[in-house]
Amino acid sequence: xxxxxxxxxxxxxxxxxxxxxxxxxxxxxxxxxxxxxxxxxxxxxxxxxxxxxxxxxxxxxxxxxxxxxxxxxxxxxxxxxxxxxxxxxxxxxxxxxxxxxxxxxxxxxxxxxxxxxxxxxxxxxxxxxxxxxxxxxxxxxxxxxxxxxxxxxxxxxxxxxxxxxxxxxxxxxxxxxxxxxxxxxxxxxxxxxxxxxxxxxxxxxxxxxxxxxxxxxxxxxxxxxxxxxxxxxx
Ligand code: SF4
Numbered sequence: 503x504x505x506x507x508x509x510x511x512x513x514x515x516x517x518x519x520x521x522x523x524x525x526x527x528x529x530x531x532x533x534x535x536x537x538x539x540x541x542x543x544x545x546x547x548x549x550x551x552x553x554x555x556x557x558x559x560x561x562x563x564x565x566x567x568x569x570x571x572x573x574x575x576x577x578x579x580x581x582x583x584x585x586x587x588x589x590x591x592x593x594x595x596x597x598x599x600x601x602x603x604x605x606x607x608x609x610x611x612x613x614x615x616x617x618x619x620x621x622x623x624x625x626x627x628x629x630x631x632x633x634x635x636x637x638x639x640x641x642x643x644x645x646x647x648x649x650x651x652x653x654x655x656x657x658x659x660x661x662x663x664x665x666x667x668x669x670x671x672x673x674x675x676x677x678x679x680x681x682x683x684x685x686x687x688x689x690x691x692x693x694x695x696x697x698x699x700x701x702x703x704x705x706x707x708x709x710x711x712x713x714x715x716x717x718x719x720x721x722x723x724x725x726x727x728x729x730x731x732x733x734x735x736x
Pocket of ligand 1: 561639643644645661662665704705706707709710711
């Protein structure tokens, strides 16, 4: 067993922001998500956090752990020494709902603009209930929180939407390539990336958005699409 001090940023719209510390003892073979759930179940039922699958598939439990974007379900308790203080904060660059919960609507709206498919229609079974995964992104938003360009340009498409466009261009299957190129080649698209690589560091699903953005730039150049003047000035 291991005892940790979970220092959690509480608050939200209409509520003052303040850190609250919970001392909790948990099995060292578990993850930070289990510790937060235990706090909620035994100490504070008002604590807001999101989770579903517990195995890095749903992408819901993303927070900042000691300042770094991580999924709580993939953050082992054993990583921290007995008695350590672990700071948990909500993701950046999203509207704050409360405590550890943010509204990921800005990411979902970008994915909708791209018309990113979760499952291709032609991959559905006759019953329409099963499909094949098209790409690795779990839409957790960690890269959007870690990216300093997303933080400074609210119109920037961001790492995961650009990685999705790359995947669609790679395997278009009848998609409208021109509209995807317009999105990727916009001043707030692939050219806006500053190659800080934070997205690569934090991605729990090995998507490598930075590599995808480099791929997109080459793709655009090979098709005669130059960097917009607005992007060059930045
Ligand atoms: S690219 Fe990686 S970090 Fe970004 S939303 Fe997708 S899975 Fe999460």
